[in-house]
Amino acid sequence: MSLLTSPPRAVLFDLDGTLIDSLPDLVAAVNRMLAAWDRAPLSANAVKALVGGGAAILVEQAFLTTGGPVDLPVEDLLHRFMADYEPRSAESTRPWPAVIETLTRLKEAGLALAVCTNKPSGATKVVLAKLGLADFFDVVVGANDTPALKPDPIHIQVILDSLGVTAEQAVMVGDSYNDIAAARAAGVATVAVSFGYAHGPVAELGANRIIDDYRELPALLGLDRPPPGLADLQPAFAREMARDSDILRDLLAGDDRAALSDHVHAMRGKCAMFGQPDLADRLGGLEEETLRASPAELERLAQPIFTRLERLASETP
Numbered sequence: 510m511s512l513l514t515s516p517p518r519a520v521l522f523d524l525d526g527t528l529i530d531s532l533p534d535l536v537a538a539v540n541r542m543l544a545a546w547d548r549a550p551l552s553a554n555a556v557k558a559l560v561g562g563g564a565a566i567l568v569e570q571a572f573l574t575t576g577g578p579v580d581l582p583v584e585d586l587l588h589r590f591m592a593d594y595e596p597r598s599a600e601s602t603r604p605w606p607a608v609i610e611t612l613t614r615l616k617e618a619g620l621a622l623a624v625c626t627n628k629p630s631g632a633t634k635v636v637l638a639k640l641g642l643a644d645f646f647d648v649v650v651g652a653n654d655t656p657a658l659k660p661d662p663i664h665i666q667v668i669l670d671s672l673g674v675t676a677e678q679a680v681m682v683g684d685s686y687n688d689i690a691a692a693r694a695a696g697v698a699t700v701a702v703s704f705g706y707a708h709g710p711v712a713e714l715g716a717n718r719i720i721d722d723y724r725e726l727p728a729l730l731g732l733d734r735p736p737p738g739l740a741d742l743q744p745a746f747a748r749e750m751a752r753d754s755d756i757l758r759d760l761l762a763g764d765d766r767a768a769l770s771d772h773v774h775a776m777r778g779k780c781a782m783f784g785q786p787d788l789a790d791r792l793g794g795l796e797e798e799t800l801r802a803s804p805a806e807l808e809r810l811a812q813p814i815f816t817r818l819e820r821l822a823s824e825t826p
């Protein structure tokens with residue numbers, strides 16, 4: 510089921526943890542800074558817990574959690590940190606899987622795209638350029654370009670204003686509480702990614718939808734609608750998938766691989782026809798392995814499919 514009644518005109522993306530996996534370079538820079546003050550390094554998980562509220566919080570908290578404040582104003586520490594991090598901010602940082610193809614698909618569909626990040630603007634520009642993402646975005650608003658950071662809705666509002674779209678015409682995609690809270694306060698529908706740097710369970714962020722894979726996004730935005738005649742059949746499709754899901758479980762538990770392969774093939778065809786290309790892709794991956802993989806491997810491939818099918822069932826009236 511798509512998120513809005515008609516496709517949005519603009520999609521706003523958070524950056525760290527949402528479009529890109531920037532943690533490795535952030536961890537390295539934080540630990541270079543801590544080493545310069547003879548502090549112990551922080552683990553990747555400890556740094557992850559400090560990302561999302563902007564670089565000043567990251568720098569300040571890095572010192573507080575490793576022995577207390579140092580004798581320099583936070584602004585000076587931040588300045589030093591950014592001077593080191595910015596030029597090295599894309600050494601190990603990469604877009605998450607399927608980001609490029611999804612942004613391409615959204616651009617082709619004529620949507621305006623924006624980045625709405627608490628990351629300092631300089632580093633934002635460097636990362637987007639080095640990863641080949643810059644040209645996708647009509648507007649990029651980083652920490653230095655907005656009167657207030659997320660979760661303040663102003664951060665979202667300046668983007669809507671500059672794109673000339675209303676809150677109802679936009680969707681925000683984010684990984685953290687700040688993203689979802691800012692968008693909700695601005696009246697913008699929200700999608701949370703489950704693979705980012707949320708500080709708690711993603712299901713508790715309050716997003717309208719959750720995705721585990723960028724390939725789910727176009728359909729959620731209403732871009733892969735089923736042909737008109739099939740739209741009314743969506744509830745029937747969802748019921749059929751619920752039945753197919755039970756059969757799939759039984760077949761995975763049994764040893765008739767040919768029947769399993771046929772069943773997965775049929776499910777794949779239905780998903781492709783009813784505007785669920787990401788599910789069709791995953792089922793295709795499972796189908797390829799049905800005749801040769803171990804039961805454990807099939808179970809591993811099937812798990813995300815069951816998660817998606819459960820979500821499909823819960824989103825269909």
Ligand SMILES: O=C(O)COP(=O)(O)O
Nearest residue numbers: 524525561562563626627
């Ligand atoms: O720099 C940060 O702390 C967070 O950046 P984000 O808003 O892109 O997640």
Ligand SMILES: [Mg+2]
Nearest residue numbers: 523525526684
């Ligand atoms: Mg983020």
